[in-house]
Amino acid sequence: MDAEGLEGFRDFVDNRSSALLKTAVLLSGGDRHAGEDLLQNALAKAAGRWQRIDEPEAYVRQILYRQQVSRWRLKWRRRELTVAEPPEGARADADASSAAELRVVMREALSRLTARQRTVLVLRYFEDLPEADVARLLGCSVGTVRSTTHRSLARLRVLAPELAALGPADAEFRSSRDHSPVEVRP
């Protein structure tokens, strides 16, 4: 990288690293250090071909997402966060009636999803991307994105039974309508 490229890279990191770090931390389940590690790897990879990148932010974001769900990384990192107490017991004594407490419950449940499940939810609900864009970014089919979203939301309900009292998510509602049983006449 020449001096001009180096300067451009520094400017980009100074301006955009805080926003990128937020996404990276969410992808890592709220673990700040894991998020920094993820972003650092993505930026180091992007720095290698900085002068050939047209849209640096889109490129770095794609590396972030793909790296988070890559098989190699999943092999090295534990797929789920393990805790000493079962999730039901952890929140049994808490009154989860208020929205703030529900968000705490949701946050804990999110940190216990697999990296792939969490990535899909972050892309759909934080980045507000349509299913087709998520599929393109992660290099999978739209059907995979849809089924992963559905399974992740179901898993959240298992991990946090307090969420069961809430109404169904739109994605789940659409999915259940798509798979509704069809009456078969002889």
Add this chain to the structure above:
Amino acid sequence: VNVDDLLRDTLREQAAEQPPAGPGFADWVLAVRRRRRTRRLVTVVAAAVAVAAVAVGVPLLDSGKRTSVRRAWWAGTGRAPTRTSRRRAS
């Protein structure tokens, strides 16, 4: 409130709580990249040296072995072996 809204709110709240990245983040990333490149280069050189050492060393070790040479039955007799005598010898 449904799960969609709660999930969206939770993620936004969690993101908003994150303090910004440190001022020297770019230099830190570049230093890490430099270190990794150096490590990769050292690994490649070490692997190449190991391969070269094996490629040169194995034939050298092999050439040091003594092979058993048997004296031909007709050596010293002053005559070359004929087809008949060779068949008899075998």
